[in-house]
Structures are given as C-alpha cells and as structure tokens.
Amino acid sequence: MSDTRxxxxxxxxxAARRKSQAKVKAAEAAIRRLIKRGDQVTFQAVQREAGVSQNFLYKNPDLRARIEHQRQTQRPTPRPVPAAVNTENNIVTALTAEVTRLKKQHRQEVTELRKALEQAHGENLALRRELQRRGGSDD
Known part of the structure; x- marks a missing residue:
C-alpha cells in the first residue's frame, strides 16, 4: 500500500473518530440540559436536543446505558392537585389532563421501542447475511 493511500x-x-467524539459530547451535553430543565431523558429527546441519530445513541453503549439509567431513575413527578379541588368538574379535568399526559408518554415510549426493535431486526439481518456469506447454515 502506498504512503499516500x-x-x-x-x-x-x-476524521470519523473526531466526528464520533463530537456527537458523543453533543449527546452528553443534551442529557445534562434535559436533566437541568427537568425534562424526561429519552432517546428521542436526546436525539432532538443533540442533533444526532437515535441509531447513534442506541449503538453507543455508554450513551445508551446513561439514557436508560436516566429513564429508570427519572420518574415523572406527580403534579400537585390544588387543595380547592372538590367539585366533580375539577376532578374530571385533572384526571383527563393526567390521562392525556400518560397517553403522550406511552406513545413516545412505544415509538422508541419500535425504533429499537427495527434496529435489532437490522442487526439480526446483517448477522444472518454475514453467517450465510461465511458458509454457515441459517436454520
């Protein structure tokens, strides 16, 4: 191989290593900002905040572990209910708002899980192809 090549x-x-390091730093800074603001730390939130792909976050073991840890420890704080809530209408309004918030959170988590599943399927397919290429059987 020539010296030039x-x-x-x-x-x-x-260049690839520097680019990856910059993405890691951006993701770490995004996680810190989300925590500081009291926002939920999710793969989607970090992806939006840092401008990196979710695939990058899932593939980086350190970032993935940190985000998953934050998701486990950072439970949403229950919203305080005003003491004056004693009419049926106020209770219904408060519960409806909570159901709406939980539905939104559920949709977000389902979306993240679907993306993780797609990633896993892609990795599985790549591994199967590699196995076939090397002459192994795919039962």
Whole structure:
C-alpha cells in the first residue's frame, strides 16, 4: 500500500473518530440540559436536543446505558392537585389532563421501542447475511 493511500486512510479514520467524539459530547451535553430543565431523558429527546441519530445513541453503549439509567431513575413527578379541588368538574379535568399526559408518554415510549426493535431486526439481518456469506447454515 502506498504512503499516500495510507495517509488518506489515516486521515479519514481520524476524521470519523473526531466526528464520533463530537456527537458523543453533543449527546452528553443534551442529557445534562434535559436533566437541568427537568425534562424526561429519552432517546428521542436526546436525539432532538443533540442533533444526532437515535441509531447513534442506541449503538453507543455508554450513551445508551446513561439514557436508560436516566429513564429508570427519572420518574415523572406527580403534579400537585390544588387543595380547592372538590367539585366533580375539577376532578374530571385533572384526571383527563393526567390521562392525556400518560397517553403522550406511552406513545413516545412505544415509538422508541419500535425504533429499537427495527434496529435489532437490522442487526439480526446483517448477522444472518454475514453467517450465510461465511458458509454457515441459517436454520
């Protein structure tokens, strides 16, 4: 291999490494901002805040573990109900708002799980193809 070609390969490798490091820093900063604001830390929220793909977040073991940890420990704080809530109308309004919030949270979590499942299916397919390419059986 020529020196010029090796230098180009090294430059591209370094550029890819720097780009990945920048994405990691952006995601870490996004997680800190979300926590500071009291927002839920989810893959989708970090992706939007940091401008990185969810695929990148799922594939990076450190970021994935940190986000999953935050999701587990960062339970939504129950909204205080005003003491004057003693009419049926106010109770119904408060419960309707809570149901709406929970539905939104559920949809968000289902979307994240679907994306993770798609990622897993893609990795499974790639592994099956690699296995077939190497001459293994795919039962």
């Amino acid at each position: 090796q230098r180009r390969i090294d430059n591209l490798t370094d």
